[in-house]
Amino acid sequence: MSQARPGGRTARTRTVVLEAVIDQLTETGYVGLSVDAVARRAGVHKATLYRRWGTVDGLLLDALTLFADRSVAIPDTGTLDGDLRHIARSALATLTDRAGQALIRAVVSAGHDDQVAQVIRAFWTRHNTMVASIVQRAADRGELPAGTDPADVSRAIGAPLYMRLLVTAEPLDTAAADQSAAAVAAAARAGVFARPAAHAAEPASRDFTGG
Amino acid sequence: MSQARPGGRTARTRTVVLEAVIDQLTETGYVGLSVDAVARRAGVHKATLYRRWGTVDGLLLDALTLFADRSVAIPDTGTLDGDLRHIARSALATLTDRAGQALIRAVVSAGHDDQVAQVIRAFWTRHNTMVASIVQRAADRGELPAGTDPADVSRAIGAPLYMRLLVTAEPLDTAAADQSAAAVAAAARAGVFARPAAHAAEPASRDFTGG
Structure with missing residues (x-):
């Protein structure tokens, strides 16, 4: 696989995945947040999510960081x-x-x-x-x-x-x-x-x- | 099965089960609260819990009611x-x-x-x-x-x-x-x-x- 350019596919994937995290949380709360559910929703391979974010809390953490960074x-x-x-x-x-x-x-x-x-x-x-x-x-x-x-x-x-x-x-x-x-x-x-x-x-x- | 007297076995079971709900919540949060986990912890048959409280939220509701009723x-x-x-x-x-x-x-x-x-x-x-x-x-x-x-x-x-x-x-x-x-x-x-x-x-x- 080729390396994605900064601001390119990798950034787009992050946006899509973290948006899916918010959608899933809105619908089911933290109880229903799983890597599987986010992968399905985002249309991204489970393996990609596990490689980049590790766990459900890794996903939550990244969504939180993005949100908290708003100036x-x-x-x-x-x-x-x-x-x-x-x-x-x-x-x-x-x-x-x-x-x-x-x-x-x-x-x-x-x-x-x-x-x-x-x-x-x-x-x-x-x-x-x-x-x-x-x-x-x-x-x-x-x-x-x-x-x-x-x-x-x-x-x-x-x-x-x-x-x-x-x-x-x-x-x-x-x-x-x-x-x-x-x-x-x-x-x-x-x-x-x-x-x-x-x-x-x-x-x-x-x-x-x-x- | 014989009917338990008021304040007798039924009340004792309630106390034991609701205490197990608190223990489970303390350890795992709401995410880890399940009828199975509470049954194991309380040493009470799953079937009894399902019959009396229905679901996890039924258990939470009863624990909450007992707590909120403190004068x-x-x-x-x-x-x-x-x-x-x-x-x-x-x-x-x-x-x-x-x-x-x-x-x-x-x-x-x-x-x-x-x-x-x-x-x-x-x-x-x-x-x-x-x-x-x-x-x-x-x-x-x-x-x-x-x-x-x-x-x-x-x-x-x-x-x-x-x-x-x-x-x-x-x-x-x-x-x-x-x-x-x-x-x-x-x-x-x-x-x-x-x-x-x-x-x-x-x-x-x-x-x-x-x-």
């Missing part, structure tokens, strides 16, 4: 409320996207897999870094107390939306996203996400409000 | 903060409990099943009713704006904890529960969970602060 732009609307609303609506878009939904449910079901856990950690580290720059700017403007933890803010924005999708099976709409953003803003302003140490122990060394 | 006491600590902290810590207890964790993960994986969805809805309806009485008392004391939606408060308390368990795989500890309670209290006080109609349209007819 997320850091909003800068000029206000904390505007920035948080932007992030909440981006999360809403992911959670109402067919592929996003299928992958999130699969990740929860495949909770035992170490490689999957690694991809998820990398995703949240990137997300928290993005939120950190928003929190920093808000602190610089005097909108937030110094020492506000970006990871706490980051988790709190998505939490009610993931809850609606995974746990309570409630509608995911713009009102839900905007309410989540408003709740996080109120809690952050009240200092709920501020680390005590940044207030008391280091008054001069970490001047987050110095702009 | 939850409505806290009345005298303050909104105290009541919310109590609820958040109860949620933490469920989410760090072995059976609770196994069942929550299974419910997310079995998202397609209508009967499972019904049990979940019933659980949240009960939970929201409990939160409603806390919200009402807080409004009566003037701690919360009128028209605060109990369902919004209820969802927001658990959300960061479910997020830690299912999505970000972060530690579940008392600090996390207390932070969630504090965040909800701040957002609720700021009016984020208040329905606009209750403020403007009906000033006299729905006097939640009249207590």
Whole structure:
């Protein structure tokens, strides 16, 4: 067999196979995801899938990596409320996207897999870094107390939306996203996400409000 | 075969079988839950399981019902903060409990099943009713704006904890529960969970602060 050119047949096969992974997950969930089922759906030889992706979790991992790699732009609307609303609506878009939904449910079901856990950690580290720059700017403007933890803010924005999708099976709409953003803003302003140490122990060394 | 007495052999079999369901879920997740596996683990004939529970989802449903039926006491600590902290810590207890964790993960994986969805809805309806009485008392004391939606408060308390368990795989500890309670209290006080109609349209007819 000849070697496929980069961006050529190999890339096309990847796209077709990972699309088949999403279709299969949407229809049957992680329980019904198998190399056989994906091969049938994609019209690709089983042997090709085993050679390139190894296992079902290899397929899931690659689909996840492709999805998580979509660049997320850091909003800068000029206000904390505007920035948080932007992030909440981006999360809403992911959670109402067919592929996003299928992958999130699969990740929860495949909770035992170490490689999957690694991809998820990398995703949240990137997300928290993005939120950190928003929190920093808000602190610089005097909108937030110094020492506000970006990871706490980051988790709190998505939490009610993931809850609606995974746990309570409630509608995911713009009102839900905007309410989540408003709740996080109120809690952050009240200092709920501020680390005590940044207030008391280091008054001069970490001047987050110095702009 | 003779009919077992109520509370006798039948009840004991149920306990043994549902404990085996939790064990199997803990070890393999929903993917590995099968009537065969549960029968082997419980030391009960497959035929008995099929006759009484029908399918894997029948087993999951019964385990879920038993777990959800545990009575939850409505806290009345005298303050909104105290009541919310109590609820958040109860949620933490469920989410760090072995059976609770196994069942929550299974419910997310079995998202397609209508009967499972019904049990979940019933659980949240009960939970929201409990939160409603806390919200009402807080409004009566003037701690919360009128028209605060109990369902919004209820969802927001658990959300960061479910997020830690299912999505970000972060530690579940008392600090996390207390932070969630504090965040909800701040957002609720700021009016984020208040329905606009209750403020403007009906000033006299729905006097939640009249207590």
